[in-house]
Amino acid sequence: xxxxxxxxxxxxxxxxxxxxxxxxxxxxxxxxxxxxxxxxxxxxxxxxxxxxxxxxxxxxxxxxxxxxxxxxxxxxxxxxxxxxxxxxxxxxxxxxxxxxxxxxxxxxxxxxxxxxxxxxxxxxxxxxxxxxxxxxxxxxxxxxxxxxxxxxxxxxxxxxxxxxxxxxxxxxxxxxxxxxxxxxxxxxxxxxxxxxxxxxxxxxxxxxxxxxxxxxxxxxxxxxxxxxxxxxxxxxxxxxxxxxxxxxxxxxxxxxxxxxxxxxxxxxxxxxxxxxxxxxxxxxxxxxxx
Amino acid sequence: xxxxxxxxxxxxxxxxxxxxxxxxxxxxxxxxxxxxxxxxxxxxxxxxxxxxxxxxxxxxxxxxxxxxxxxxxxxxxxxxxxxxxxxxxxxxxxxxxxxxxxxxxxxxxxxxxxxxxxxxxxxxxxxxxxxxxxxxxxxxxxxxxxxxxxxxxxxxxxxxxxxxxxxxxxxxxxxxxxxxxxxxxxxxxxxxxxxxxxxxxxxxxxxxxxxxxxxxxxxxxxxxxxxxxxxxxxxxxxxxxxxxxxxxxxxxxxxxxxxxxxxxxxxxxxxxxxxxxxxxxxxxxxxxxxxxxxxxxxxxxxxx
Numbered sequence: 074x075x076x077x078x079x080x081x082x083x084x085x086x087x088x089x090x091x092x093x094x095x096x097x098x099x100x101x102x103x104x105x106x107x108x109x110x111x112x113x114x115x116x117x118x119x120x121x122x123x124x125x126x127x128x129x130x131x132x133x134x135x136x137x138x139x140x141x142x143x144x145x146x147x148x149x150x151x152x153x154x155x156x157x158x159x160x161x162x163x164x165x166x167x168x169x170x171x172x173x174x175x176x177x178x179x180x181x182x183x184x185x186x187x188x189x190x191x192x193x194x195x196x197x198x199x200x201x202x203x204x205x206x207x208x209x210x211x212x213x214x215x216x217x218x219x220x221x222x223x224x225x226x227x228x229x230x231x232x233x234x235x236x237x238x239x240x241x242x243x244x245x246x247x248x249x250x251x252x253x254x255x256x257x258x259x260x261x262x263x264x265x266x267x268x269x270x271x272x273x274x275x276x277x278x279x280x281x282x283x284x285x286x287x288x289x290x291x292x293x294x295x296x297x298x299x300x301x302x303x304x305x306x307x308x309x310x311x312x313x314x315x316x317x318x319x320x321x322x323x324x325x326x327x328x329x330x331x332x333x334x335x336x337x338x339x340x341x342x343x344x345x346x347x348x349x350x351x352x353x354x355x356x357x358x359x360x361x362x363x
Numbered sequence: 364x365x366x367x368x369x370x371x372x373x374x375x376x377x378x379x380x381x382x383x384x385x386x387x388x389x390x391x392x393x394x395x396x397x398x399x400x401x402x403x404x405x406x407x408x409x410x411x412x413x414x415x416x417x418x419x420x421x422x423x424x425x426x427x428x429x430x431x432x433x434x435x436x437x438x439x440x441x442x443x444x445x446x447x448x449x450x451x452x453x454x455x456x457x458x459x460x461x462x463x464x465x466x467x468x469x470x471x472x473x474x475x476x477x478x479x480x481x482x483x484x485x486x487x488x489x490x491x492x493x494x495x496x497x498x499x500x501x502x503x504x505x506x507x508x509x510x511x512x513x514x515x516x517x518x519x520x521x522x523x524x525x526x527x528x529x530x531x532x533x534x535x536x537x538x539x540x541x542x543x544x545x546x547x548x549x550x551x552x553x554x555x556x557x558x559x560x561x562x563x564x565x566x567x568x569x570x571x572x573x574x575x576x577x578x579x580x581x582x583x584x585x586x587x588x589x590x591x592x593x594x595x596x597x598x599x600x601x602x603x604x605x606x607x608x609x610x611x612x613x614x615x616x617x618x619x620x621x622x623x624x625x626x627x628x629x630x631x632x633x634x635x636x637x638x639x640x641x642x643x644x645x646x647x648x649x650x651x652x653x654x655x656x657x658x659x660x661x662x663x664x665x666x667x
Binding site: 098100117 | 376377378379380381383384385386387388390391392394395398399400401402403405406409416462465466468470471472477479480481482483484485486487488489490491492493494495496498499501503504505506509512538542543546547550595598599601602605606620623624627628633636637640641643644647648651
């Protein structure tokens with residue numbers, strides 16, 4: 074049995090340790106924001122100092138003047154918005170059908186989808202790029218959206234959430250003469266709300282932050298997204314000094330919406346991530362697909 | 364998590380769908396077939412051809428694989444990738460679990476606040492993160508070397524030297540992925556019935572004993588999931604390395620994925636790239652299966 078005094082020390086050290094970890098977590102983000110107000114000389118001054126000498130907006134000005142940053146921003150918003158809207162819609166339709174409706178081939182089709190979750194992205198990377206260039210989608214918005222609106226994870230997530238819909242409710246609606254699509258639209262969809270929110274957030278984040286795919290299929294400066302545009306700023310400036318201040322300004326501006334989104338919708342994001350974990354674990358029960 | 368568990372009665376049966384289910388799954392299935400199944404099959408076939416995208420592919424059998432396995436650079440990047448994977452598994456998983464335990468403890472004040480803080484890195488892009496860390500890890504004026512300097516250590520060339528580049532990259536990977544692992548562990552911890560812990564407490568089991576005999580065994584499925592996730596993610600590592608070091612100096616920090624990208628894709632050797640992908644996939648799958656078996660085996664010992 075531990076004495077109250079020992080308990081207090083344990084409690085104190087726990088709180089201190091968590092605080093230290095919290096500071097380590099935050100420092101890079103705070104550093105990013107503060108560096109965006111500094112000149113390159115000040116960013117690399119020694120010893121390092123967090124606070125800028127003055128709150129100068131010149132990095133932001135030259136970022137917007139010297140790079141198509143506003144364009145990158147609009148591109149990122151557009152690509153992510155399309156994916157964020159389309160994925161929950163497509164996946165909830167299919168996920169609902171797999172969870173609640175009986176039809177020939179349901180088991181086989183679902184097994185096919187289930188198996189594919191173990192195939193990593195890099196396997197399809199090369200053929201997908203070839204496909205894009207064959208159909209003339211390289212450097213078009215199509216390449217950034219269409220291939221990504223039907224992720225397997227989304228089907229799992231939606232199927233999982235759709236199970237919770239009471240089948241009696243659907244039956245009753247049928248007896249009342251509602252059409253199949255109307256049942257989905259007016260009864261199922263509202264009940265899937267939290268799942269849809271979680272999926273939308275996960276998809277928004279992965280689209281907003283994706284790097285290797287846009288790096289491959291986007292060519293012109295004007296069609297870049299934020300991550301590839303920002304990372305490209307260091308290579309682009311070869312010969313001249315790397316524009317660190319502008320890069321930090323860009324990194325700050327590009328992180329603001331996702332951090333705001335996270336703080337506003339944390340609950341859904343975490344619920345969705347953990348639900349996703351559960352569905353992936355269910356791979357082990359491949360043989361027992363319902 | 365358990366909130367979505369349907370009551371047996373309402374979930375156990377499905378409605379006879381008629382034709383409408385096909386209409387519901389058709390859009391998904393079509394996209395899935397064109398943009399996933401087809402490329403996967405193509406990838407398998409492509410690994411046996413030489414093709415630069417123009418003209419007809421030339422059948423070369425297993426020569427892509429032979430070429431790959433005799434390339435010293437491939438072995439170098441394979442070793443690097445193994446380093447990142449091993450480091451992630453041995454460092455990040457225990458650290459993620461400890462973080463989750465801390466964030467789950469009732470003795471912690473402002474729990475909601477700290478959880479928000481800890482999870483923020485999950486949403487920031489690899490690009491933004493890597494650019495900031497380029498500054499933080501810079502040799503002459505970086506914050507990390509500044510702190511080490513106060514202790515009379517360093518300066519360490521985190522991203523410039525052959526021996527340190529991997530460590531520098533790994534720190535960035537750790538900062539980005541640790542919170543995600545903690546999210547999973549935290550969800551797992553919260554699913555453990557409180558009564559179990561309380562019962563053990565009444566029996567006089569200390570915190571350490573409770574952790575080993577209750578928490579850890581019940582967390583096993585989550586540990587397995589996180590283990591597989593971490594392995595797969597580190598085997599596919601690309602974004603952070605590409606932006607931080609471009610794999611340098613002299614491939615010292617490069618990963619298999621970068622090798623695939625530069626050797627196969629930038630030089631338009633699509634067949635070769637596919638053979639790298641196939642090998643990577645094989646490696647990922649076997650490691651994941653071994654991990655699943657190892658942890659599954661643990662269960663058999665316990666429950667017999």
